[in-house]
Amino acid sequence: MTRRWMICVLIELSMSMSGCNGVPSRLALPDGAHRVPVNQQPPVPPGASLSVDGACP
Structure with a gap:
């Protein structure tokens, strides 16, 4: 009994x-492929504010 338990x-x-x-572990898609998203946005730096006029920086 003790041997089986061990x-x-x-x-x-x-x-x-x-x-x-x-x-x-790496994330896998349903087809099993490992892909990295291409359109990743960089993090917004602290203190950055959005422009109110809608113009691009």
């Missing part, structure tokens, strides 16, 4: 450790 604990421990390899 084997189960070791198997569960090894399975849980193999899932935590320290590297976050």
